[in-house]
Amino acid sequence: MAQLKKSKGEITREKLTFVAAALFHEKGYHAVGLNEICAVGDLPKGSLYYHFPKGKEQIAIAVIDAAKHQVAADLRAATSSATSLEEFIDLLLARFAQNLEQSEFNKGCPITTINLEMAGTSDAIRAACADAFENWIGLCTGVFRDAGIADKKAHELAELIYASVEGAMILARAQRDVSPILRAAPYLKTLVA
Amino acid sequence: MAQLKKSKGEITREKLTFVAAALFHEKGYHAVGLNEICAVGDLPKGSLYYHFPKGKEQIAIAVIDAAKHQVAADLRAATSSATSLEEFIDLLLARFAQNLEQSEFNKGCPITTINLEMAGTSDAIRAACADAFENWIGLCTGVFRDAGIADKKAHELAELIYASVEGAMILARAQRDVSPILRAAPYLKTLVA
Amino acid sequence: MAQLKKSKGEITREKLTFVAAALFHEKGYHAVGLNEICAVGDLPKGSLYYHFPKGKEQIAIAVIDAAKHQVAADLRAATSSATSLEEFIDLLLARFAQNLEQSEFNKGCPITTINLEMAGTSDAIRAACADAFENWIGLCTGVFRDAGIADKKAHELAELIYASVEGAMILARAQRDVSPILRAAPYLKTLVA
């Protein structure tokens, strides 16, 4: 049975992760200072190092992990509400497009910026990102396999579609226009048909 | 006839742009300091400020512009040496995969990291990235159109394929493996067939 | 009863203010760097930023406020030891003249230089200076009023005398000679007679 009450420490820790996640999502890793995280979360600097003694990198990894579970939950929601692969793809694209627009094109993939900034510097962060990507692509692979596509192809398609969405979001952020995401839909659907 | 000799100032400026491009490419925008650029290029800080009085942002824009031309030249080279759309796609993917591997997965797209880091902060940088993306996709569009594909579809395909490559490179960096790029090839080829 | 022990932080903060006050007094606002303040006080920059998160301006305001209290205390001391208005004026002028000479004409009014440098730039600093001036002139006004001079005239005289001293100190610094201050005494005394 789930724990009913969170200790004060857990609350602080979650708040830190939550605030850091939002800031990293919008601005990336290096543009966010620990001061800023504490200020937004209204927490003293000392608390941060109590909960994350290894510092900023550890926070980032916690954030990446949290994002992994969040997006996974979204994917499962899309899976259960979609009645066809086409609809699944539409839901997927629509969700990312919506997130972008609602945040005025500031929130794309929650971990891509961190990944690109830190992949060459911190192997722990890189690995955490790889784990998240793998998890998400794995979930999509499951969807396609459940629809009768062979294992290998299902994985390749999931990977390609996920990559396309990632890339389209990058274009969309640069152009401040979600069209690149939406224009990809019909072509991606033909691939899974 | 073209100018045979470059002035000393132009050489310094180009060196700055070149060094900054390499550093930004590998580490992104925020992780690179102006001190570092000067140190690597063996130039004093004053020179940098003389050529780029508006600072780091101005350097980044110059770098993005240089990358635009560099990639465009590569695309034209691929175009002229390819004898079919399939081969063009292969050359494209191979080139990016090769760049990644040769740099130990540190050099993906030369401007994507900057774009993601700064799109929400600097509209000038965002616009410069959008311009570069548009330029590259436009060149690909031309290739597809020359192969007989209708304008609209040519552009949509170019955009999707470019987005796929972008996304695949991100996955590849996280996984330290170029497979995601290469695995996309057959599917992208079916789209242009 | 007053607090007997100061916390470590308070001591550091006071040291910063004290060192900054001395430097600003001698060299003005812009000529003093935060690095210099830290170096003289043997403190790291982090400490400074911790106590004065808003930076140099905030330090300047703290310095102005400290100077206000310091000069006010001096004025009260002069008031209580003087037995006549004439003697009060003499003490006042003598004190400023002495400060100038002892500092080799480097320390005039502790806030005038800051005021002139920053009045047009920082309204907060300007206001802090205005507050200090008002405080000092107010104290002098009180002295004159206690000697039987009517309110309005007491204030006007206090203001004029203070202005004369300010101006005389400026001349004295330029000429490296306190005579302008001392020569003013008889005339100022006739005004209060």
Place this chain on the structure above:
Amino acid sequence: MAQLKKSKGEITREKLTFVAAALFHEKGYHAVGLNEICAVGDLPKGSLYYHFPKGKEQIAIAVIDAAKHQVAADLRAATSSATSLEEFIDLLLARFAQNLEQSEFNKGCPITTINLEMAGTSDAIRAACADAFENWIGLCTGVFRDAGIADKKAHELAELIYASVEGAMILARAQRDVSPILRAAPYLKTLVA
């Protein structure tokens, strides 16, 4: 007869002095950069060092000298248009008060800020300021002597009145109100009566 045409070099030099004078007047010495002077005057940096090879200090001295002549001319104008010592004092105060107000309290004495900032650092600048002050006070002394006041007293009065105006302008800048200048008038007049 005076030279009718100025050489290009003289024009540039005068423009530099003029621009620098305005900037120093409003912001003081350290707050004005040579870049700023060149930018405002639309002149290349090289020109500045051609005309003032000793740099910023030399410019400041030229500015102080120009201010000396300018204020001296103003004093002579006041002298010739005033029909009494009282009127002379009124004209003097009114002029400074007007300058302050018209510049939104940014332009007090053209050299006091420089004097306070640099008296302890640059003896050349200090001496130039002392020379200007002496010149102005000398002119006033002449006025008083011409009105029949004995030499010594004439000089002391001139000095005191000038000091009062200096100090009153400082108060006026801090308070953003010219009243301290105007309130001094009647008392200063009684001194010369």
Place this chain on the structure above:
DNA sequence: ACATCCGGGACAGCCCGTTCAT
């Protein structure tokens, strides 16, 4: 256990005043 204070250096980006080669 948990939180907070108070530093502690290093370095960021920016811009300075200056000089040299042309």
Place this chain on the structure above:
DNA sequence: ATGAACGGGCTGTCCCGGATGT
């Protein structure tokens, strides 16, 4: 008379811990 280069200094703020409660 000037474009270019030159270092160094500015303020700000980074990420990080030891000391100190409670």
